Amino acid sequence: MGRVQDKVVIVTGAASGVGKEDALLLAREGARVVLTDIDEEAGRELARKIGDGALFLRQDISQEADWQQVFAVAQERFGGVDVLVNNAAILAYGTIEDTSLELWQKIQRVNAESYFLGCKYAVAAMKQRPAGSIINMSSMAGIGGVSSFCAYSASKAAVAGLTRSVAAHCRAQLYKIRCNSIHPDGIATPMVSKLHADKNAPSAYIREKDPKQLQARFALPSDIANLVLFLASDESRFMNGAELRIDNGYLMWAD
Numbered sequence: 001m002g003r004v005q006d007k008v009v010i011v012t013g014a015a016s017g018v019g020k021e022d023a024l025l026l027a028r029e030g031a032r033v034v035l036t037d038i039d040e041e042a043g044r045e046l047a048r049k050i051g052d053g054a055l056f057l058r059q060d061i062s063q064e065a066d067w068q069q070v071f072a073v074a075q076e077r078f079g080g081v082d083v084l085v086n087n088a089a090i091l092a093y094g095t096i097e098d099t100s101l102e103l104w105q106k107i108q109r110v111n112a113e114s115y116f117l118g119c120k121y122a123v124a125a126m127k128q129r130p131a132g133s134i135i136n137m138s139s140m141a142g143i144g145g146v147s148s149f150c151a152y153s154a155s156k157a158a159v160a161g162l163t164r165s166v167a168a169h170c171r172a173q174l175y176k177i178r179c180n181s182i183h184p185d186g187i188a189t190p191m192v193s194k195l196h197a198d199k200n201a202p203s204a205y206i207r208e209k210d211p212k213q214l215q216a217r218f219a220l221p222s223d224i225a226n227l228v229l230f231l232a233s234d235e236s237r238f239m240n241g242a243e244l245r246i247d248n249g250y251l252m253w254a255d
């Protein structure tokens, strides 16, 4: 038996990076996985690679109608939803001085509002099941704040606040639905490699070239997927409202 045997899991942003690794690991551990993304080609290819237990759906997470469709199809094909991995997000540069209102709103819409929609529809669906787990991808940027990612940092802090509120609500209602957030530092994914390729990248750590420093700073997608698997499984059944840093001790002091 796998660690998430027969659970039905939705993973957003499953065509790339962490979401892809999540989908592969959860499927290996027995889950039936609904992969969603705006990148249809890569998403479909991954679902084909996983095989029978996987299904790809095109979803723009910022569109409420797309969420309704994803949950309806998961219900029809697999009989319900046990786990949601709210993972898809976008990143853009900009300090408080040079972020436009338009960019701010775009980032909040995709990275924060979409997670609200995901949680809303997940709670409604998971109430019908014996238990549920919502896993929200936040970031260390949402705890510490990164000067050059003003809107992104704020969106990730919103995800942490949303997570706590959903967790408290589910506990108060005696729903067996848990909601936790994950806070990585850097992860070696296409999101970051695009920044590394950009000579104008403003963040000091993005410009870092020392391979030892990079290794200390950047997790692998599989490091995050292992934590997602734990939160998706019943092994974490008493964890609710946790903010899990996965950052190689980024906030610790060395003297």
Ligand SMILES: NC(=O)c1ccc[n+]([C@@H]2O[C@H](COP(=O)([O-])OP(=O)(O)OC[C@H]3O[C@@H](n4cnc5c(N)ncnc54)[C@H](O)[C@@H]3O)[C@@H](O)[C@H]2O)c1
Pocket (backbone or CB within 6 Å): 012, 013, 014, 015, 016, 017, 018, 019, 036, 037, 038, 039, 059, 060, 061, 062, 086, 087, 088, 089, 090, 110, 137, 138, 139, 140, 183, 184, 185, 186, 187, 188, 189, 190, 191, 192
């Ligand atoms: N990479 C890092 O250093 C890092 C650090 C901390 C947190 N995170 C978080 O981890 C999660 C995964 O990031 P990643 O590094 O794998 O990114 P990635 O860019 O490799 O993958 C993101 C995926 O989301 C999809 N996507 C983007 N907008 C979408 C939308 N509107 N609707 C549906 N899909 C959409 C993209 O097509 C892509 O497949 C994100 O929430 C990110 O903020 C990443």
